Amino acid sequence: MSDPLQARGVDFHCHLDLFPDFEAAIARAERAQVYTLSVTTTPKAWKRNLELTKDTRFVRAALGLHPQLAAERADELPLWEALLDQTRYVGEVGLDAGPKYYRSLDRQKLIFGAILRRCAGTGGKILSVHSIRSVPIVLDMIAQYLPPGRGKVVLHWFTGTKAEAARAATMGCYFSVNAAMARSERGRAIVSSIPPHRILTETDGPFTQSAGRPAEPADALQTVESIASVRHLPIKDATNLVLDNLRDLLTV
Numbered sequence: 151m152s153d154p155l156q157a158r159g160v161d162f163h164c165h166l167d168l169f170p171d172f173e174a175a176i177a178r179a180e181r182a183q184v185y186t187l188s189v190t191t192t193p194k195a196w197k198r199n200l201e202l203t204k205d206t207r208f209v210r211a212a213l214g215l216h217p218q219l220a221a222e223r224a225d226e227l228p229l230w231e232a233l234l235d236q237t238r239y240v241g242e243v244g245l246d247a248g249p250k251y252y253r254s255l256d257r258q259k260l261i262f263g264a265i266l267r268r269c270a271g272t273g274g275k276i277l278s279v280h281s282i283r284s285v286p287i288v289l290d291m292i293a294q295y296l297p298p299g300r301g302k303v304v305l306h307w308f309t310g311t312k313a314e315a316a317r318a319a320t321m322g323c324y325f326s327v328n329a330a331m332a333r334s335e336r337g338r339a340i341v342s343s344i345p346p347h348r349i350l351t352e353t354d355g356p357f358t359q360s361a362g363r364p365a366e367p368a369d370a371l372q373t374v375e376s377i378a379s380v381r382h383l384p385i386k387d388a389t390n391l392v393l394d395n396l397r398d399l400l401t402v
């Protein structure tokens with residue numbers, strides 16, 4: 151594996167496989183030298199993600215089962231479990247208690263619980279976790295099933311309260327911040343309140359926009375500038391902070 155510090159930036163949550171041209175999206179992330187976690191939404195998408203990222207310098211693939219798909223894809227959990235040994239990275243996983251997915255929350259919890267327990271059992275995994283309207287339950291489940299030292303959690307697009315962010319930080323969680331968070335007042339309050347050594351960047355492309363088109367890894371560099379502004383840091387220091395945090399996250 152290449153030294154992540156040779157990267158220019160970090161996009162720790164991007165759906166590269168949902169871009170119209172997956173291979174071109176990977177090539178652009180490589181050219182931009184942005185360390186990118188290519189998250190997946192179903193284990194059926196894993197094989198191609200692994201094939202296309204096994205020799206990349208900066209792009210890594212994560213094995214996921216998205217909470218918004220959990221209800222209809224519960225039968226893919228055994229496949230997810232069977233593939234877990236092939237990667238260190240897990241995501242997108244978590245819970246979504248927003249109005250559209252609230253009905254499947256019980257099934258989501260069964261799946262997320264199984265995923266956390268399996269990750270704790272194998273050890274050494276790094277998870278990108280979705281927690282829409284469910285931060286307290288997500289944190290309770292992490293505390294219960296994934297004890298410190300058995301895995302690391304990055305909370306993706308965190309939309310909880312400052313108190314919930316503080317609890318997550320105490321539990322050792324990282325936060326991947328995107329441009330949409332940096333644009334909202336609430337998001338900026340989170341960015342200013344979380345411990346600096348837990349901040350990462352992400353795009354969640356193609357689900358966020360940059361300059362009127364789907365955001366992609368190179369756009370994560372913009373978010374570093376927003377973090378610099380919110381935290382009153384020189385851009386260079388914010389860049390180094392995010393890269394140092396990535397190195398710490400990746401260090402066992």
Ligand code: MN
Nearest residue numbers: 163165242354
């Ligand atoms: Mn996502």
